[in-house]
Amino acid sequence: MRNLAGLWLVMIGLAVSRALGADAGALPTGVDGKPLNLDLESGTLKDWKVEGKAFENQPFRGEIANSPGRGEKHARPQGNFWIGTYERFGDAPQGTLTSVPFRASQPWASFLVGGGQHPQTRVELLERGQTKAFFAASGRDDETMRRVKVDLRPVAGKEIVIRIVDGESGGWGHINFDDFRLHAEAPDVPAEPSQLLPDEYRFSGLKPEEAAREMTVPEGFRVTLFAGEPDVHQPIAQAIDDRGRLWIAEAFNYPRRAAEGEGRDRIVIFEDRDGDGRFDTRKTFAEKLNLVSGLEVGFGGVWVGAAPYLLFIPDKNGDDVPDDKPQVLLDGWHYEDTHETLNSFIWGPDGWLYGCHGVFTHSRVGKPGTPDAERTPINAGVWRYHPVRQKFEVFAHGTSNPWGLDFNEHGQAFITACVIPHLYHMIPMARYERQAGEHFNPYTFDDVKTIADHRHYQGDNPHRGNDRSDSAGGGHAHAGAMIYLG
Numbered sequence: 001m002r003n004l005a006g007l008w009l010v011m012i013g014l015a016v017s018r019a020l021g022a023d024a025g026a027l028p029t030g031v032d033g034k035p036l037n038l039d040l041e042s043g044t045l046k047d048w049k050v051e052g053k054a055f056e057n058q059p060f061r062g063e064i065a066n067s068p069g070r071g072e073k074h075a076r077p078q079g080n081f082w083i084g085t086y087e088r089f090g091d092a093p094q095g096t097l098t099s100v101p102f103r104a105s106q107p108w109a110s111f112l113v114g115g116g117q118h119p120q121t122r123v124e125l126l127e128r129g130q131t132k133a134f135f136a137a138s139g140r141d142d143e144t145m146r147r148v149k150v151d152l153r154p155v156a157g158k159e160i161v162i163r164i165v166d167g168e169s170g171g172w173g174h175i176n177f178d179d180f181r182l183h184a185e186a187p188d189v190p191a192e193p194s195q196l197l198p199d200e201y202r203f204s205g206l207k208p209e210e211a212a213r214e215m216t217v218p219e220g221f222r223v224t225l226f227a228g229e230p231d232v233h234q235p236i237a238q239a240i241d242d243r244g245r246l247w248i249a250e251a252f253n254y255p256r257r258a259a260e261g262e263g264r265d266r267i268v269i270f271e272d273r274d275g276d277g278r279f280d281t282r283k284t285f286a287e288k289l290n291l292v293s294g295l296e297v298g299f300g301g302v303w304v305g306a307a308p309y310l311l312f313i314p315d316k317n318g319d320d321v322p323d324d325k326p327q328v329l330l331d332g333w334h335y336e337d338t339h340e341t342l343n344s345f346i347w348g349p350d351g352w353l354y355g356c357h358g359v360f361t362h363s364r365v366g367k368p369g370t371p372d373a374e375r376t377p378i379n380a381g382v383w384r385y386h387p388v389r390q391k392f393e394v395f396a397h398g399t400s401n402p403w404g405l406d407f408n409e410h411g412q413a414f415i416t417a418c419v420i421p422h423l424y425h426m427i428p429m430a431r432y433e434r435q436a437g438e439h440f441n442p443y444t445f446d447d448v449k450t451i452a453d454h455r456h457y458q459g460d461n462p463h464r465g466n467d468r469s470d471s472a473g474g475g476h477a478h479a480g481a482m483i484y485l486g
Contacts, residue, residue, distance in 0.1 A: 025110060025181030028102035036102055038162065038180040040081040045097070052095020054085040054166040054174070073143035075114060075176055082145070082178035085166045086115070091173035091336065099162040099180075101128040104152045106182035110189060111162075113137050114145035116172030120165065123177050125150060128159035137192070141172045149187045169255060171337040171360035171401075227270050227279045237295040237305075237345065246270045247285070247302070249295040255338045256291075257307070263290030267302065267313075269320060285320055286313055291335060294355055296345035299387045303353055305342040307335040307361075310385065330385070330392055332365045332375055340401045342383070344481075349411040352384040356415060358401035359435045365392055380434055382415060382426050397439060398432030398447060399424055404481030416478035421450035 027035035030047070037047040040059040050056065059081040063074055075084060083097065113123050117138045124133035134155060137148045152160075166175050203214055208228025215223045226246070236251035252264040266287040270279035285302065294305025301314040301323075310330040314323040335341050340358020348354045357363065359380035366375040367390075381397040382405065395413070402424075404416035413426040420435050431439050433447040 025106075025183040025187065028105070028180070028182055030100065030102065036100065038099060038102075039079060040083065040178060041079045043081050047100045049098045049100075050095070051098070052166070053089060053093035054095035055083070055097045055164070056093075056095075057088045058083055058085075058097070060084045060087040076112075076144050078112060078179035082112070082176065083164060084115070084143075084174070084176045086143075086174035091171065092169045094167050094169060094173075096166070097164040097177075101159040101161050104155045104158055104160050104182075106184050107151070107153045107156060108183040108186050109150040109152050109181065110147050110183060110187040111150075111180040112145035112147055112176075112178040113139055114143055114176035115139035115141075115174045116168055117141050118168040118170075118173065120167035121173060121175040122165050123148075123175065124163050124165065126161055126163060127155060128161055133163070139172070139176060143176065145176050145178060147187065147189045148192065149183075149189050151186075152182075169337075170339050171358075173337075224277050226272070226277060227282075231279070231282055232268070232270075236293060237343065239295050239297045239345070241297045244272070246279070247295060247297055249289075249292045249304070251292055253291050254293075257335055257338065258290050260290075261288075263288050263306075265289040265292040265306070267292070267295065267304070283320060285315075286322060286326070289326075291338065291341070293341045293343045294345040296347065296353060298347060303345060303387075305333070305345060305355065307333040307338075307341040307363075309333065310342065310365075328368055329390065330365050331368050332363055332370075334361050334363045337361045337401075343403055344405040344415075346405050346407070348384065348413070349407055351388075352386050354382060354384045354395065354405060354413070356382055356402040356405055359399070359437060360401070377440055379437065381432070382413065395428055396426045396430045396432065397441075398430075398434050400435035403479045406481050406483045408483050409485055414481060414483065416481040418477045421452055422478050423450055423452040424448075425451045 027038055030036050037044070043059065043061065045058060060083065061081050063077060075082060085093070111123060115121055117140050119138065122136045122138045124136035126133045135150050162180055164175055164177050203211065206214065209225050212223045212225040217223055232248055232250065234251045234254070235248050236254065237249040239247045241247060248268050248270065250266050250268060258264065266289060267285045269283050269285055271281045272278060273280045289304065289306055292304060292306045296303045300316040301312050304311040304313060304326065308331050309328045310333065311326040312329050313326045315321065316323060333342050337358060337360040340361040342355050342357055344356040346354050357378050357380065362379045364372060364375040364377050376392060376394060378394050380399055382395040383392065384395045385392050399415065399417040400420045402415040402417045405413065407413055415424050415426055416422055417424060420433060424432055430448050431441065431444050433449055
């Protein structure tokens with residue numbers, strides 16, 4: 001058994017050597033001179049401090065990452081154990097995992113990282129006692145971990161800690177990590193910059209009036225401020241009623257749904273009475289809503305998307321005071337990914353209420369009490385609801401996480417999408433290319449493609465364009481659409 005164990009350790013050492021080159025590195029040591037458990041191969045979280053549910057029951061054992069809807073993925077850890085915060089509880093839980101302090105006794109370090117590319121899903125290094133990291137790296141919306149190297153020369157001889165952060169509950173809201181090592185020479189892996197966000201952004205901190213002046217618009221258009229902070233906060237949806245007033249949904253709970261009865265979202269009404277382009281009155285229509293993402297006005301009330309519900313707040317006399325508490329018209333709207341819930345409400349030319357839905361939230365919609373087998377599934381596409389007949393149906397399946405829906409003068413629907421190509425002409429019952437997952441209909445022969453004649457920057461994989469801003473046009477996390485008919 002000793003010989004077999006020794007052979008196993010030699011095989012692990014060879015694998016690490018092949019991955020890193022001549023300098024395979026070494027685990028940092030603790031005050032007792034023994035190697036710390038920073039490769040997780042003890043199968044426990046010895047030498048780590050756990051905060052939050054995301055890191056409970058870690059580390060994970062095995063190589064296959066649990067990625068429903070994304071196919072079988074290989075995390076490719078070093079050894080048997082690794083951190084994968086999706087593997088136990090999915091994207092929803094959050095937390096941090098912090099190592100015990102150790103000395104930066106070598107000039108270089110490296111580790112494996114994968115998972116989400118959010119700034120909130122990251123592995124970071126800090127000096128002991130400091131709160132600001134000197135290096136951070138995230139995944140690339142990919143389960144397979146890659147090795148990242150870190151220049152430790154600026155903190156040579158100091159005590160440092162590793163902090164693994166999972167602060168995101170949306171799509172790819174998880175972090176993968178394994179095998180932190182110190183190196184006498186720079187590891188033989190491609191260099192990449194720390195993904196720490198810069199302290200300064202162009203235009204950051206502008207007052208609302210100044211921000212309006214800095215906006216770039218096509219020739220013949222101009223931007224003026226109608227309402228800004230502190231009069232409006234966290235706007236996520238809007239609608240204009242038949243009196244020309246602007247209704248705004250303020251999303252204070254996003255990105256997490258609050259406990260029942262603890263919602264803080266609200267709907268406010270702004271009115272410009274003298275026609276000077278700036279609001280004169282502001283009133284609150286509804287409060288204590290929860291995870292609001294869609295809003296429309298009509299048919300004697302206000303229609304609100306607040307997963308898991310489509311709500312109707314009646315106000316038949318139009319006095320801006322609800323006649324009753326919100327009515328649940330439909331439930332079963334899920335929120336695994338809270339920025340992919342029901343959104344972009346708009347009245348269609350046929351009188352139906354239309355909206356969008358994202359790909360990583362798996363809803364099963366129906367009237368309250370509807371058995372699961374009779375519910376309508378949707379996880380990407382456009383849906384509609386008839387306000388009189390109370391009928392719900394999926395208008396078209398596919399795309400990614402669309403936010404933005406409008407109709408042209410011919411009554412044709414168009415949406416903007418994220419990550420994949422950004423513009424689609426939506427026709428009834430069509431099935432469009434998807435960011436991920438399979439169509440509900442297994443006999444789909446081919447997908448309807450984008451109508452765009454170009455693509456915004458996508459980077460080295462379909463997700464990387466989201467965090468770029470360059471001459472190719474920046475990222476492609478589109479968040480609205482309007483067909484101008486003026």
